[in-house]
């Protein structure tokens with residue numbers, strides 16, 4: 340029996356009915372559905388629609404259904420069309436007619452949106468937790484790296500020396516934006532839909548503001564028609580997840596490159612790498628590759644969902660049921676990818692000799708030009724002088740470190756014997772001045788700021 344069988348004179352064709360069954364996946368909303376139903380029963384009581392006795396027995400029965408479902412996940416199963424039908428069936432099995440009164444004035448259209456909003460509210464916290472754990476691993480790597488140097492790149496070509504710590508904090512900065520973006524998606528979902536009815540609103544005097552408070556929502560939706568089909572918060576969530584996956588993918592790509600033989604900047608721990616079935620020497624970064632690959636899947640969930648939404652006429656349409664698998668899959672993908680990336684990053688070792696070597700040589704050219712600028716030469720002119728010097732050194736297979744003072748002076752008499760100290764990777768990072776730069780003091784301050792951000796999160800738990 341379905342929630343709507345009264346209107347029909349035949350049993351549904353399984354080919355059509357089974358196609359629409361969502362219980363296989365929307366059972367993930369079980370506890371949110373019960374939470375929402377308990378609050379709805381109370382609201383019906385407060386509105387004088389249900390007797391105090393009915394409210395009491397409904398709430399008691401729902402609480403024991405919730406407890407049973409928590410104790411034994413296999414309990415949440417059956418031939419039901421969806422999780423809402425399941426909960427109502429269990430309720431009626433326990434308390435009979437009082438259970439049949441619960442759905443008064445309520446539609447599954449507003450109910451399913453409510454459930455998903457409650458679900459996201461609790462699950463986004465877990466994603467944020469996994470994100471902050473990864474930020475912590477990046478910060479720990481930054482602390483551990485000390486003054487180790489590495490090249491930064493633009494166009495995949497060596498650009499300027501930076502601290503290894505600065506590199507790890509650059510990814511932490513992106514993950515912190517993801518953390519904030521997920522919070523914004525949760526804020527968008529933070530609106531009570533109950534009281535919207537199927538589409539036009541409810542004809543019972545429900546105190547929606549009180550109901551919102553009881554369920555911990557900060558506001559009530561403003562329009563019942565909009566509410567019945569609004570899934571913008573789903574799109575925002577899927578976007579936040581996709582962008583976080585894009586960030587993870589870029590980090591993974593870096594680490595795949597930097598841990599390879601050609602770079603050898605970082606070493607993957609054996610525990611977070613895999614071998615080859617044929618080539619005995621291989622140590623492969625499979626977890627990182629899989630994270631990179633799964634970013635495509637998350638982006639697919641977002642674009643798929645936008646495509647589903649784009650042609651929907653006003654009001655609830657069954658197409659909207661597609662939102663849940665997109666949400667659950669994107670959420671699970673991000674969560675497992677964050678954990679895998681954490682496992683790799685937390686065990687990564689830095690090969691400071693290799694990174695330091697790669698950070699010296701001709702990538703100090705900007706610092707040499709800055710030296711001339713500090714002696715009064717216009718920058719464009721200094722760029723030319725140093726460019727010519729680089730051309731010569733490249734032809735001779737040398738770099739700045741092998742130049743004699745005479746050679747320096749031949750190129751410009753503004754060079755003094757202090758140029759050799761100015762043209763080192765350490766001097767280069769020390770020459771940076773701005774708070775967002777790779778100057779060791781700025782990086783130290785950034786580590787401190789990251790630590791207090793992490794502590795602030797812990798305090799809010």
Ligand code: ARG
Nearest residue numbers: 361421447448451657659660
């Ligand atoms: N399973 C449906 C969904 O996910 C629940 C709402 C059903 N409403 C309806 N009028 N058929 O959207």
